[in-house]
């Protein structure tokens with residue numbers, strides 16, 4: 242196996258710090274950028290093997306999303322643009338942690354277990370975010386791919402969801418779209434312009450949206466998109482990277498966790514103006530506005546899921562289509578959102594573990610599955626059956642104008658959605674289109690239901706793996722007695738709920754609490770975090 246020996250030799254140029262152990266977690270590898278060169282090279286090798294195994298193009302994205310600028314990370318993208326399958330996450334961890342002497346045999350192991358034909362062609366798409374370390378690290382990925390003879394397409398600076406989109410386009414041979422940035426912008430903007438033709442009172446004021454680019458890749462890409470939107474959306478970009486640090490005091494994660502506006506917002510925004518924040522790789526989005534009394538209102542992933550699912554449900558009814566629509570959430574979903582969706586909207590709600598791959602998988606079980614994490618990462622998935630029925634209705638000469646109109650709206654909405662993964666740009670356009678079609682203000686959207694006050698905290702512990710959870714992470718199974726303590730604390734408050742879980746991306750434990758008042762939620766979160774020690 243010549244290629245493997247060459248790869249193993251080349252890997253000495255990307256040395257692994259002895260003893261360093263990293264894990265492919267919920268969002269791939271993620272740690273300080275200086276520890277990642279060897280991981281990148283090896284993931285270039287692994288992506289090439291995965292491509293041979295699947296006979297498809299595989300994606301490698303270099304990013305650490307909402308984490309600090311000094312960090313970096315990597316995600317592997319499977320053929321349909323989804324996160325890599327779990328068994329290969331295991332290989333990723335093994336390969337990243339193999340010491341130099343055993344790297345060759347670690348590669349051989351994977352090839353044998355997966356019966357990979359090394360003479361197959363291989364193709365890998367690579368993308369990166371704007372972190373200073375990303376260019377160097379993505380070069381290490383490219384080295385890995387070329388070392389095993391894989392073909393490379395280096396997209397350079399792209400958002401994470403743009404790379405997912407490219408992979409899906411390539412592997413569906415153009416049925417999903419064209420695998421270029423221009424193809425992406427054209428697909429989305431055409432659908433958006435078609436949809437906003439149905440807008441009510443679409444004045445310039447209503448077309449205005451403030452966009453916090455988190456000083457990252459999303460800001461660059463919003464600028465590129467702008468030219469295609471024919472002024473149907475007038476974005477005022479701030480935190481565009483010109484004088485701020487990536488994710489620092491800005492971006493979707495900051496706004497969601499701190500429950501306050503990002504730095505810079507007030508300079509641009511009059512009271513009540515609609516604003517949104519992307520995260521550092523533009524796969525998350527949250528909306529917000531400041532009230533005339535100065536209070537801050539957050540519209541997070543739960544509010545987004547509610548807006549999108551109610552809009553889709555209404556269109557299905559108008560179109561007379563009998564398709565099952567469901568919303569997939571995690572334990573972090575605000576209790577009010579779940580209650581509204583189940584009791585008022587009569588929509589099926591399912592709860593999964595944190596991490597987009599779990600939500601994505603659960604959403605695939607329905608005709609239409611809308612999934613969002615509360616932090617704003619999500620999208621909607623349409624089954625083949627759903628897409629076919631909608632397309633047939635659009636073409637059917639014997640249906641009423643009302644039904645045809647609803648079917649066309651559904652068809653354009655499908656084209657506007659990035660079904661490969663959650664996508665801040667695509668989600669933003671969907672939300673803007675829905676608000677425009679319904680003639681709805683951000684305040685009206687916000688008033689659909691009222692969030693229960695909530696608080697998220699983190700706790701540093703010696704070993705976060707001592708906490709094991711069940712029931713979609715809503716209950717702690719170990720250590721013994723912890724869940725009983727949480728239950729006893731929760732009982733003290735009205736409409737309260739709390740849970741703890743080990744983070745899948747950082748070395749800490751996360752605590753979540755919600756209750757009838759902000760004070761109760763804050764105290765409960767604090768009390769629960771003390772119970773974790």
Ligand code: NG1
Nearest residue numbers: 267268595596614616744745746747
């Ligand atoms: P962890 O660190 O496992 O909580 C965080 C987010 C997830 C997901 C991943 C990947 C929260 C509470 N957790 O995971 O939802 O987005 O990062 O980015 O927001």
Ligand code: ZN
Nearest residue numbers: 306520522524
């Ligand atoms: Zn992200």
